[in-house]
Amino acid sequence: MKETSLAHSASKAGLGTLASRILGYIRDMLIASYFGAGTSADAFYVAFRIPNLLRNLLGEGALSASFIPVFSQYLVKKEEDAWEIARITFSILLVLLSLLTLLGIAITPFIVRIIAPGFISLPDKFSLTVTLTRIMFPFFLLICLAALATGILNSLRSFFVPAVAPSMLSLGEIFSVIVLVPLMGGSVKGLACGVLLGGLGQLLAQVPSVIKFWPRRGTRTHFVGTRQSVGTPGWSGYFKFVFSHPGVKKIGILMLPATLGLGVFQINAFVDTICASYLIEGSPTALYYANRLMQLPLAIFATSVATVSLPTMSAFMANKDKEGLLKTLSTSVKMIFFLLMPASIGLIILGKPIVALLFQRGRFDVFATNLTTQALLFYSMGLISYGGVKVVASAFYSMQDTKTPLQVSIIAMLLNVELNFIFMRFMGVGGLALATAISSTVNVSLLLFLLRRRIGKLQGGETLNFFWRMGVISGVIGIICFILLKLGLNVFFQVVLGIGLSIVVLFSLGFLFRFKEARELWGQIAQIKRFT
Numbered sequence: 001m002k003e004t005s006l007a008h009s010a011s012k013a014g015l016g017t018l019a020s021r022i023l024g025y026i027r028d029m030l031i032a033s034y035f036g037a038g039t040s041a042d043a044f045y046v047a048f049r050i051p052n053l054l055r056n057l058l059g060e061g062a063l064s065a066s067f068i069p070v071f072s073q074y075l076v077k078k079e080e081d082a083w084e085i086a087r088i089t090f091s092i093l094l095v096l097l098s099l100l101t102l103l104g105i106a107i108t109p110f111i112v113r114i115i116a117p118g119f120i121s122l123p124d125k126f127s128l129t130v131t132l133t134r135i136m137f138p139f140f141l142l143i144c145l146a147a148l149a150t151g152i153l154n155s156l157r158s159f160f161v162p163a164v165a166p167s168m169l170s171l172g173e174i175f176s177v178i179v180l181v182p183l184m185g186g187s188v189k190g191l192a193c194g195v196l197l198g199g200l201g202q203l204l205a206q207v208p209s210v211i212k213f214w215p216r217r218g219t220r221t222h223f224v225g226t227r228q229s230v231g232t233p234g235w236s237g238y239f240k241f242v243f244s245h246p247g248v249k250k251i252g253i254l255m256l257p258a259t260l261g262l263g264v265f266q267i268n269a270f271v272d273t274i275c276a277s278y279l280i281e282g283s284p285t286a287l288y289y290a291n292r293l294m295q296l297p298l299a300i301f302a303t304s305v306a307t308v309s310l311p312t313m314s315a316f317m318a319n320k321d322k323e324g325l326l327k328t329l330s331t332s333v334k335m336i337f338f339l340l341m342p343a344s345i346g347l348i349i350l351g352k353p354i355v356a357l358l359f360q361r362g363r364f365d366v367f368a369t370n371l372t373t374q375a376l377l378f379y380s381m382g383l384i385s386y387g388g389v390k391v392v393a394s395a396f397y398s399m400q401d402t403k404t405p406l407q408v409s410i411i412a413m414l415l416n417v418e419l420n421f422i423f424m425r426f427m428g429v430g431g432l433a434l435a436t437a438i439s440s441t442v443n444v445s446l447l448l449f450l451l452r453r454r455i456g457k458l459q460g461g462e463t464l465n466f467f468w469r470m471g472v473i474s475g476v477i478g479i480i481c482f483i484l485l486k487l488g489l490n491v492f493f494q495v496v497l498g499i500g501l502s503i504v505v506l507f508s509l510g511f512l513f514r515f516k517e518a519r520e521l522w523g524q525i526a527q528i529k530r531f532t
Helices: 003-035 039-059 063-079 079-106 110-116 123-136 140-153 160-164 168-182 189-213 234-242 246-261 264-276 282-318 322-358 367-379 383-398 401-429 429-455 461-485 493-513 518-527
Strands: none
Touching: 003 039, 003 160, 003 168, 003 189, 003 322, 039 079, 039 110, 039 123, 039 140, 039 189, 039 282, 039 461, 063 140, 063 234, 063 246, 063 367, 063 383, 079 110, 079 246, 110 123, 110 264, 110 282, 123 189, 140 160, 140 189, 160 282, 168 189, 168 234, 168 282, 246 401, 264 282, 264 401, 264 429, 282 322, 282 367, 282 429, 322 367, 322 383, 322 429, 322 461, 322 493, 322 518, 367 429, 383 401, 383 429, 383 461, 461 493, 493 518
16 A cells, blocks of 8 residues: 555545544533533543443454454455454444443442542532433443444545544534533433434444445345354354354454553543542543543544554555555654644643633633643643554554553553652642653553564654654744744634644645655645545
């Protein structure tokens, strides 16, 4: 696969993600205005953290890391077997996740005690969190099935629809704030119902695309385990076939370590929530909104690059093309530097006006803005590392190695916990964000070190040279943003001018330094109509 194809595909994924994120911020502004940063908001975001964490670890995290490499390998070798694997995986997920969802609903009070122990001394807040968690737990089932559909489409180089599908969650929550919450007397339970509607929408939005790709000859769209698929009647034949298929067994073997290996950032955020429950009221909500803002460039740029690079590198590994994998990895890492380094500088300097512009209205007051800005400042320091973890871990997953990222993630997770206890005492919510940034930097550094030992030189000299030149560009962008901040302009003009001028400087100096990443991405922007 040509490198330009990576930029083209990443741009399509990024465009879909951008549309989803814009709706996400409209949703967040509505929620912030309606619920502020008080008890209801804290309870909702802690409750949503539980199914969302399971989604990230078991669904979009582990499932993508284990399913895509195996499915891609079978697509190269024998396509019919690949679709058989897809059918089996869907059947297993439907059954096991349904059982897990029921179990989660039953033990919700125990789970809430673990993730938000600071709520135990506040009976009303604790009870509300338990209720909201139980309402939203089925979201986990729906979103994991949606993640399987995303994995199938990404393996087939279809990126736009899976990237835009998460916007259904935003639409569901927007609908709930406008319609359901008022109908329920202003109760935050209406917002929890909106989450379920959004999860269902994210799954259904991808179904037509999956059906379009599903083979119509020689195979039939049915549940695995019937007489037609295994030739053995009854449930005994079903289980025998499902658990003996080598591809499915491989997915299962890869999935367990991938659950932690790819989800270190989510685990760190989960630990942050526990610690934040002991800080001043509004801290869990401030962490959520700061994380949301930091996730915008991370999702549009880093996640899009990682999403495209995983099936690409998996296809190269299936063909035993080590050189192709290295070139894809190098291109991906440089794209991360090109896009996330300026974004990090911009968020650090213009964080407060961005938070004020997006959220400071209604019950979201100046205090909530300052608290969120403090967390955003330190989260932004690790932005490049967060993106680097996604891309470098994908290289290991493409080699069907999920154990190495697991081992590294455990080290980073333990470091994050230790740093949380140290920094939160002196820096409050900002200390929790700083601990996450440091642990993620250690994570990506160890992954790069181990990857070099595994496959040899990683074109490090060329990448390091690119890094320093991007540092110059980012420095210029930082100076411009700082000047805008000191001019005393309205927050709207600070943010709009800051983003606009930063984009102009990024591409202008990128062309001056002859970065092919600038040329390729600009070419994709110029042909944006082709993406839809």
